[in-house]
Amino acid sequence: MEPPKGVLASLWNFICFLPYFIGLLLLGNFKGILFCPLICLIMTIGNSAIILGLWPVHFLWTYYCMFRAKRYGPALKIVVCIFVLPVQLILWPVVGIVGSIVGGAAYGFLSPVMQTFQAVGEGKTNQLYHCFYDGTWSTVQGCFTVVRDFGDVCYHTYFSVMDDLRQQGPPDAKYYEIRVLYLPGAVIISVLGFMVDMPVISFIALCKSPYMLFKGWHRLFHDLIGREGPFLETICVPFAGLAILLWPLAVVGAVLGSMVASIFLGAFAGVVVYQESSFWLGLCYIIASLSIYDEYSNDILDMPEGSCFPRPNYRKKAKLVRTNSHGPTISRPGSFRSVPSRSVSFTNPITELKPLELIDSLFKECKRHGEILVSEGIITLQDIEDAKSSKGSRVISIGLPAYCLLQALLRSAKANSAGILLSDNVTELTSSNRPKDTFFDWFFNPLLIIKDQIKAENLSEAEEAYLCKLVLLNGDPLRSKNSNIGSPPESERKQAELDAFARRLQGITKSISRYPTFRRRFENLVNAISDDLAQNDGSSKPTDGPKTIPRSKSAFARLFSQKSFSFTNKTSNHGYDPESQTVVNDVTIT
Known part of the structure; x- marks a missing residue:
C-alpha cells in the first residue's frame, strides 16, 4: 500500500486511523485485563513450584559438582563455595519468583493486546472473529508452554551444565587457580x-x-x-x-x-x-x-x-x-x-531467519533422517525407547542432530557457500540474515569454521561416510567400534582430524540442546518417530536386541521420500536423491 501524498491526505488518513486504533486498543486492553491475573497466577505458581521443589537438589548438587570439578584449583573452590555460591543460591528463588510474577503479568496483559492488533493484518480472513478470539486461549497455552520450558531449563539444562563442570578436565593440564x-x-x-x-x-x-x-x-x-x-x-x-x-x-x-x-x-x-x-x-x-x-x-x-x-x-x-x-x-x-x-x-522483505524457526526445521530434518536411519538398521527401536525413558540415548539426543548439522556443512562446503546452505539449496544462512541472539553466536561461527576446515580437507566419499558414523555413534563407543558402516582412513592423521570434527560437532549440538525450547521439541520428535514406527511395525513395544524397522511412511517422510540410504553408498547430496526431494515452504537446516 502506497502512503498518502499531500498534507490533506495525510491528515485525513490520521483522522480515520484514530477510531480504528482506539477501538482495537480498548478491546486488547479489555482482554489483557481479563487474562492478566489468570496468566500471572499460573506462571507464578508453576515456576515457583519448580524453583522451590528443585532448590534443595540444586543446592546440594551445585556444591558437589564444584568440589569435584577438575578444572578449578583448591583455593578457587574454597572462595567460590564460601563467598559466591551462597549468594547465588539464596538469591535464585527470590529473583526467580519475582521474575515469574512480573513476567507473567506482562505476558498476560501484552499478549492479548498484540494478538488483537495482529488479527487485523493484511491477508487475514474473518478479522472480526479473530479480534475477539485471538490472544485468549492461545495466551493460556503459551503460558503453560513457558512453564514447561522453564522446568526443562531448571532440570535438564542445569544437570547438563553441571555434568560438564564436574567431568571436563582443565585445558593444557593446568587447572584454574585464584x-x-x-x-x-x-x-x-x-x-x-x-x-x-x-x-x-x-x-x-x-x-x-x-x-x-x-x-x-x-x-x-x-x-x-x-x-x-x-x-x-x-x-x-x-x-x-x-x-x-x-x-x-x-x-x-x-x-x-x-x-x-x-x-x-x-x-x-x-x-x-x-x-x-x-x-x-x-x-x-x-x-x-x-x-x-x-x-x-x-x-x-x-x-x-x-x-x-x-x-x-x-x-x-x-x-x-x-x-x-x-x-x-x-x-x-x-x-x-x-x-x-x-x-x-513488506512487499519485498529481507529473508531473516529466527532461532525458533531454525530449531523447528532442524527437528523436522532429524525426523526425516531418523526414519531413514531406522529403516536401514543404523538406529534401533531400543535407541528410541531409551530416548523416551530416563536412560537417555546420546545417539538420538546428540548424535542425530549433529548428523543433520554435518549434512548441512558437507553440502555447503561442496557448493562453495559463504555461509550454511539449507536443504532447499537456495536459502543460505549467513552473518547478515542469521538470528541476532547471543546464544546463536556461540555455535554459528564455530560451525562456519568447521565447514571451512572440512572444505580444506577435501574428503572422499569413504571419509565422509566414516565421519558421519563418528558423528552419529560417537556417543556410544561400543556400537561405534562394532559398526560395519564405513572404514577409518588409512592415515592416522586424517583419522585424528575426523575424530576432532566429530567431537566438536557433538559438543556444539550439546550446547544447542540446552536451548530452552529444545527439550520439548526433542520429546515431540521422539514421540512422532516412535508412533510412525509403531504403526508400520504393528507394535509399540521394543523387542530384545537391535531390530530393523521398515521405513515409516509418514506424511513428512513421503515429502522427502528416497530410494535408499547408506553411509557407504552416497549420492552427491549425502544420502538422499535430489530428484526425489520435494520442495516445501518450511525453511530446513539439512
Whole structure:
C-alpha cells in the first residue's frame, strides 16, 4: 500500500486511523485485563513450584559438582563455595519468583493486546472473529508452554551444565587457580565502583530521559503524519500507534535498565584490579566507566559526541585506539537520526531467519533422517525407547542432530557457500540474515569454521561416510567400534582430524540442546518417530536386541521420500536423491 501524498491526505488518513486504533486498543486492553491475573497466577505458581521443589537438589548438587570439578584449583573452590555460591543460591528463588510474577503479568496483559492488533493484518480472513478470539486461549497455552520450558531449563539444562563442570578436565593440564592476595583489593574496588557508578549513572539517565521521551515522540508522530518508517505499511500502523502510547514505558525501562547495568559496570572494576594486578587501574576504570556510559548514551540519542567525564586508560596494554573522550565515538545506530527509505517494504522483505524457526526445521530434518536411519538398521527401536525413558540415548539426543548439522556443512562446503546452505539449496544462512541472539553466536561461527576446515580437507566419499558414523555413534563407543558402516582412513592423521570434527560437532549440538525450547521439541520428535514406527511395525513395544524397522511412511517422510540410504553408498547430496526431494515452504537446516 502506497502512503498518502499531500498534507490533506495525510491528515485525513490520521483522522480515520484514530477510531480504528482506539477501538482495537480498548478491546486488547479489555482482554489483557481479563487474562492478566489468570496468566500471572499460573506462571507464578508453576515456576515457583519448580524453583522451590528443585532448590534443595540444586543446592546440594551445585556444591558437589564444584568440589569435584577438575578444572578449578583448591583455593578457587574454597572462595567460590564460601563467598559466591551462597549468594547465588539464596538469591535464585527470590529473583526467580519475582521474575515469574512480573513476567507473567506482562505476558498476560501484552499478549492479548498484540494478538488483537495482529488479527487485523493484511491477508487475514474473518478479522472480526479473530479480534475477539485471538490472544485468549492461545495466551493460556503459551503460558503453560513457558512453564514447561522453564522446568526443562531448571532440570535438564542445569544437570547438563553441571555434568560438564564436574567431568571436563582443565585445558593444557593446568587447572584454574585464584590469586588470593589480590581478592581484598578487588572486593574493595568493586564496592567502591558500585557506590560511585550507581548514583552517577542513574543521575545521567534521569537527566537524559526527557530528551529521549520527547525526541522519540517527535520521531513517531513525524512518521505517523508522513507515513514513513513503521507507518509505511498498513499492517504496521496499529503497532506503531501503540508504540506512541507505550513510548513512556520504554523510557522508564531504559532508565531502570541503566540503573541495573550500573551495578555490574561499577563492580567490574574489581575484575580490572584482579586482571591488571593494580589498585590504581581499578580506580581509573571507575572514572572511565562513567565516560563510557555517557558516550554510549549520547550515541544512542544522537546527542553531541564526547563526554564531560575524563576517560583514563585502565589497561597496561591499551586496546583502544584513542583515549580522548572528546574524539570520535562509535558509529551511531540511526534509531533517531535517519529516516527509513520508502523502498523498504513488506512487499519485498529481507529473508531473516529466527532461532525458533531454525530449531523447528532442524527437528523436522532429524525426523526425516531418523526414519531413514531406522529403516536401514543404523538406529534401533531400543535407541528410541531409551530416548523416551530416563536412560537417555546420546545417539538420538546428540548424535542425530549433529548428523543433520554435518549434512548441512558437507553440502555447503561442496557448493562453495559463504555461509550454511539449507536443504532447499537456495536459502543460505549467513552473518547478515542469521538470528541476532547471543546464544546463536556461540555455535554459528564455530560451525562456519568447521565447514571451512572440512572444505580444506577435501574428503572422499569413504571419509565422509566414516565421519558421519563418528558423528552419529560417537556417543556410544561400543556400537561405534562394532559398526560395519564405513572404514577409518588409512592415515592416522586424517583419522585424528575426523575424530576432532566429530567431537566438536557433538559438543556444539550439546550446547544447542540446552536451548530452552529444545527439550520439548526433542520429546515431540521422539514421540512422532516412535508412533510412525509403531504403526508400520504393528507394535509399540521394543523387542530384545537391535531390530530393523521398515521405513515409516509418514506424511513428512513421503515429502522427502528416497530410494535408499547408506553411509557407504552416497549420492552427491549425502544420502538422499535430489530428484526425489520435494520442495516445501518450511525453511530446513539439512
